[in-house]
Amino acid sequence: MKVMLVDDSKTMRNIQRGILTQLGYTEIEEAVDGQDALDKVDAFAPELILLDWNMPNKDGITFVKEYRGAGKTTPIIMVTTEAEKSRVVEAIKAGVNNYVVKPFTPNVLGERIQETMSRAKAA
Amino acid sequence: MNSSYILPFVDSVSNVFETMLQLPVQVGDPAIKPHDTPAADVSGIIGLTGDVDGTVVLGFPTATAERAVAIFTGMELQADHEDFADAVGELVNMISGGAKAKFTGKKAAISCPSVVVGAGHAVFGRKDVACIRIPCECDLGEFYVDVAIRDVVEQAPAAEAA
Numbered sequence: 291m292k293v294m295l296v297d298d299s300k301t302m303r304n305i306q307r308g309i310l311t312q313l314g315y316t317e318i319e320e321a322v323d324g325q326d327a328l329d330k331v332d333a334f335a336p337e338l339i340l341l342d343w344n345m346p347n348k349d350g351i352t353f354v355k356e357y358r359g360a361g362k363t364t365p366i367i368m369v370t371t372e373a374e375k376s377r378v379v380e381a382i383k384a385g386v387n388n389y390v391v392k393p394f395t396p397n398v399l400g401e402r403i404q405e406t407m408s409r410a411k412a413a
Numbered sequence: 414m415n416s417s418y419i420l421p422f423v424d425s426v427s428n429v430f431e432t433m434l435q436l437p438v439q440v441g442d443p444a445i446k447p448h449d450t451p452a453a454d455v456s457g458i459i460g461l462t463g464d465v466d467g468t469v470v471l472g473f474p475t476a477t478a479e480r481a482v483a484i485f486t487g488m489e490l491q492a493d494h495e496d497f498a499d500a501v502g503e504l505v506n507m508i509s510g511g512a513k514a515k516f517t518g519k520k521a522a523i524s525c526p527s528v529v530v531g532a533g534h535a536v537f538g539r540k541d542v543a544c545i546r547i548p549c550e551c552d553l554g555e556f557y558v559d560v561a562i563r564d565v566v567e568q569a570p571a572a573e574a575a
Contacts, residue, residue: 299502301486301499301500371507372514374514392510395432
């Protein structure tokens with residue numbers, strides 16, 4: 291499965307890449323912010339996007355609105371420190387499929403990925 | 414400063430270190446940071462804006478920070494490596510994000526973090542906002558979280574001149 295990691299922190303991209311690799315996902319593209327993701331996403335054609343919220347240049351929620359606005363349906367999991375219920379609701383309304391709050395354990399991220407992909411297949 | 418803002422940081426620093434570094438944290442008694450406080454070697458700094466504003470500083474001695482970053486990233490990084498600063502920034506980002514989610518009835522946004530590396534530096538915040546130091550200790554050594562935030566009071570619109 292092709293996964294795009296979008297996070298301005300190289301540390302967090304590396305941690306998530308390690309978890310994805312352990313889960314058997316090795317086709318991974320990285321982007322450092324929402325604009326970088328928009329520039330790369332069509333060429334890479336991911337089957338899943340893991341997306342941070344707070345990033346310079348273009349944040350995660352703006353990426354979601356523009357990406358969904360272009361009619362794209364690839365599942366998106368927001369992986370963020372934004373833990374307030376109002377933020378989760380805002381993200382879901384914008385088109386995010388699932389939500390992981392940092393800090394997270396590998397098990398939590400793995401479960402959310404499997405849950406998200408199962409739902410996407412069933413839809 | 415409203416003391417109800419401190420407990421969320423106590424909970425959050427413990428949660429971040431236990432979840433991402435598998436390290437229990439012993440938190441000491443929070444107290445107003447004295448002016449003659451010893452300076453830090455590594456500081457992760459983040460700003461809050463919204464219904465509250467101010468700054469949060471995660472401060473370490475160099476050796477403690479390097480050990481923490483090694484566990485967090487899985488790599489031995491010297492303090493002058495750019496990825497070291499990235500990792501410290503992400504720690505203060507997670508601590509601040511987790512804490513602000515527990516500010517009852519208050520909305521706040523956090524900035525992208527900044528990281529200062531340099532032996533014996535001092536971080537100064539606004540003079541009109543008390544800074545509370547939360548002393549912390551884990552198996553890697555001592556560190557602290559400084560919290561200097563205040564409620565933002567909406568100014569009533571000025572009456573129009575007759």
